[in-house]
Amino acid sequence: MVSISYSILKKIPSKLGRAGTLTTPHGIINTPAFVSVGTKATVKALTPEQILATGAEVVLANTYHLYLEPGDERVKKLGGLQRFMNWHGPTMTDSGGFQVFSLGAAYGKELSKVVKITNPEQILQERSSEGETPRLANIGADGVSFRSHHDGTLHYITPEKSIDIQHNLGADIIFAFDECTSPAESLRYQEEALERTHRWAKKSLEYHKSKPNADTQALFGIVQGGRDEGLRKKSAEYISSLNFDGFGIGGSFAKEDMETAVKWVNEILPEDKPRHLLGIGEPEDLFMGVENGVDLFDCVAPTRNGRGGTLYTHKGKINIRNAQYREDAGPLDPECGCSVCKNYSRAYLCHLFRSHEMLGGTLGSIHNLYFIINLVKRMRQAILDGNFDEFKKEFLDRYSA
RNA sequence: GCGUCGGUGGUAGAGUGGUCAAAUACAACAGACUGUAAAUCUGUCGCCCAUUGGGCUUCGUUGGUUCGAAUCCAACCCGGCGCA
Numbered sequence: 001m002v003s004i005s006y007s008i009l010k011k012i013p014s015k016l017g018r019a020g021t022l023t024t025p026h027g028i029i030n031t032p033a034f035v036s037v038g039t040k041a042t043v044k045a046l047t048p049e050q051i052l053a054t055g056a057e058v059v060l061a062n063t064y065h066l067y068l069e070p071g072d073e074r075v076k077k078l079g080g081l082q083r084f085m086n087w088h089g090p091t092m093t094d095s096g097g098f099q100v101f102s103l104g105a106a107y108g109k110e111l112s113k114v115v116k117i118t119n120p121e122q123i124l125q126e127r128s129s130e131g132e133t134p135r136l137a138n139i140g141a142d143g144v145s146f147r148s149h150h151d152g153t154l155h156y157i158t159p160e161k162s163i164d165i166q167h168n169l170g171a172d173i174i175f176a177f178d179e180c181t182s183p184a185e186s187l188r189y190q191e192e193a194l195e196r197t198h199r200w201a202k203k204s205l206e207y208h209k210s211k212p213n214a215d216t217q218a219l220f221g222i223v224q225g226g227r228d229e230g231l232r233k234k235s236a237e238y239i240s241s242l243n244f245d246g247f248g249i250g251g252s253f254a255k256e257d258m259e260t261a262v263k264w265v266n267e268i269l270p271e272d273k274p275r276h277l278l279g280i281g282e283p284e285d286l287f288m289g290v291e292n293g294v295d296l297f298d299c300v301a302p303t304r305n306g307r308g309g310t311l312y313t314h315k316g317k318i319n320i321r322n323a324q325y326r327e328d329a330g331p332l333d334p335e336c337g338c339s340v341c342k343n344y345s346r347a348y349l350c351h352l353f354r355s356h357e358m359l360g361g362t363l364g365s366i367h368n369l370y371f372i373i374n375l376v377k378r379m380r381q382a383i384l385d386g387n388f389d390e391f392k393k394e395f396l397d398r399y400s401a
Numbered sequence: 402g403c404g405u406c407g408g409u410g411g412u413a414g415a416g417u418g419g420u421c422a423a424a425u426a427c428a429a430c431a432g433a434c435u436g437u438a439a440a441u442c443u444g445u446c447g448c449c450c451a452u453u454g455g456g457c458u459u460c461g462u463u464g465g466u467u468c469g470a471a472u473c474c475a476a477c478c479c480g481g482c483g484c485a
Contacts, residue, residue: 039437060436098436113435136438149438180436222436250436279436300437307440310433323430361440 003218004173004245006031006274006295012388016266016293019383022274024090024172025216026082027057031274032290032383034281034376035060035092035298036369040069041085043369044303045361048087053339054369055377058172059087060298063165064096064157068148072168080170091171092298095162095204097197097222098279100137100144101180101252108133111182113279115254139179139196159203167213175248176204178222180278183254190226197224198238205242218245220276223265227257236268246274249294259288266293283312283375283399287392290379302372306364309353312371316399320364325350338370 008020022029036043036051039062043051051059061081066072078084081091106112136147143158157165162177178197181190201221208219221244225231239247247269249262262277269275274295280286281299289297305311309321313333318325320332328346340349340363352360375395382391 035436037437044437045440062437065437092436094436099438101436103438107438175436178436248436253435255435276436281435285435297435299435300439301435304434304437304439304441308434308442319432321431356440358440364440 003214003216004274006246006272008271010384010386012291012383013386015291016263017291017383017388018271018293018295019380020274020295022295024058024218026088026090026172029057029090029296030377030380031295032376032380033057033296034286034373035276035296036373037298037300037303038085038087039300040065041075041081043365045307045358045365046303046369048085050362050366051087051369052089054366055373056089056369058090058092058296059085060092060094061085061169061171062094062096062099063162063169064099064146066093066169067096067157067165068150068155072165076168076170082170090173092173093166093169093171093175094278094298095166095175095177095222096144096146096157097162097175097178097250098180099146100139100178101182102137103146103149104135104137104139104144105182105185106252107135107137111184111252113252114258114285115183115252117254143177144179159200160207163204163207163211163219167208167211167217170213171217173218173220173246174208176201176219176221176244178224178248178250180250180252181224181226182252183227183257185226187226187228187231190228190231194224194226194231194235197222198235201239201244202242205244209243220244220246220248220274222248222250222278223269224251225261226251227254227261229260229264232261232264233268236265240269244273246276248276248278250278258285259292262289262292262294269293281372283372284396286372286376287379287396290376290383291388291392297376299372302368303365306366306368307361309349309360309364311349311364312368314395314398315401320346320349321353322350332367333371336367336371337374338367340364340367340370 005023008018011018020031022031035058036056038059041061075084136149138145143156146155159177166174177200179193181193208214221239221242223235223239225235249265276296277289277294279299281297281301309319310317311320314335325346330346331341332346333341382388
């Protein structure tokens with residue numbers, strides 16, 4: 001029995017990009033697609049009905065968070081992730097690998113998923129090591145020990161443990177436990193981390209395949225390797241050699257490193273399996289990813305920005321709290337087809353955010369998710385229509401003007 | 402009218418002789434956010450220049466005491482409360 005199946009419908013001529021369909025036990029994902037992030041089994045501020053209305057086809061939850069609260073066993077007992085959160089479409093779970101980074105090397109520092117600086121020298125300076133906040137995640141030989149950020153309890157996650165948790169959660173697509181590294185790490189460290197991630201990938205896969213869940217849940221292996229071409233390619237080759245159902249491309253990037261890294265990897269990954277660029281989702285990055293053969297993206301940006309009042313428009317992002325919108329009776333983005341843009345004024349949204357009303361975060365999330373999901377859908381359509389390049393130029397010219 | 406307590410930056414509210422252009426919170430004005438430590442976080446917030454920094458004017462009003470006053474004294478103005 002096969003958990004998922006992927007097929008390509010059309011490619012971007014002489015590029016890696018493609019449009020296809022990914023069939024899961026809980027429905028079809030039309031790729032490329034943007035995956036909504038619902039870390040704790042909720043896309044923050046949205047009901048499943050609202051998630052659906054944004055055009056979302058798939059939701060990604062998090063192993064680490066759900067393991068801590070309410071507990072994966074409990075989720076299993078309550079019918080699994082889909083049933084628990086009342087989301088009936090396809091689901092994914094991240095392995096907790098990102099938390100190795102965010103609660104480890106990046107904890108208490110200026111490091112994040114995408115670093116603006118590109119000069120390696122500068123990135124290395126970001127690595128402040130003395131007397132900093134103690135990490136909540138520490139890497140051991142076979143796994144990672146996490147100090148829970150909400151009750152201080154200690155937890156040890158191994159690749160097998162991560163898979164067990166993800167089996168209990170029951171998402172359609174799950175990820176191998178990996179180590180997301182910072183671009184600030186030395187090449188030597190990247191090598192060491194990559195070896196670890198590869199070892200864990202193999203363990204994750206073997207363990208997964210030994211369980212009946214392998215029939216209903218697909219497992220994606222994650223390519224790492226940082227900013228180094230040799231390591232990235234080595235990782236793509238190694239992960240490709242294992243019998244994963246699909247692939248994730250991970251790591252924290254310097255903004256301008258991202259495109260080359262994605263290219264290196266996707267030139268190697270087998271064409272007939274889906275690829276997921278983990279944690280990426282700003283419009284310009286989505287174009288880059290789609291053009292270079294990425295099928296799936298997930299990113300907290302639309303929802304996190306949406307809750308904070310930074311909203312996407314065809315003319316770039318705006319901060320709806322700004323004074324200039326206080327009496328702006330027009331729609332947020334006249335070119336957007338979402339329910340927020342059709343029914344509410346900028347002035348009203350501005351008021352909601354200024355008065356800290358919950359509805360602000362909800363409407364902001366609905367709009368931003370719709371905007372990003374729809375953007376990727378339009379990219380898909382453009383591939384099918386054979387005019388991806390034109391669409392990309394037309395959109396980005398105005399978006400970044 | 403008498404007594405009493407009090408009048409501080411947009412607001413609330415610390416401060417009671419120098420380290421005070423004045424804590425803190427809120428508001429205001431901006432900014433950040435990329436596999437969610439996030440309905441979060443950061444900066445600015447008297448005026449004028451400047452990179453550190455410097456100059457000027459502020460704590461009801463006026464006048465004093467003092468090397469030095471938001472802080473002490475006096476008078477006045479305003480408000481709360483109590484008694485007539």
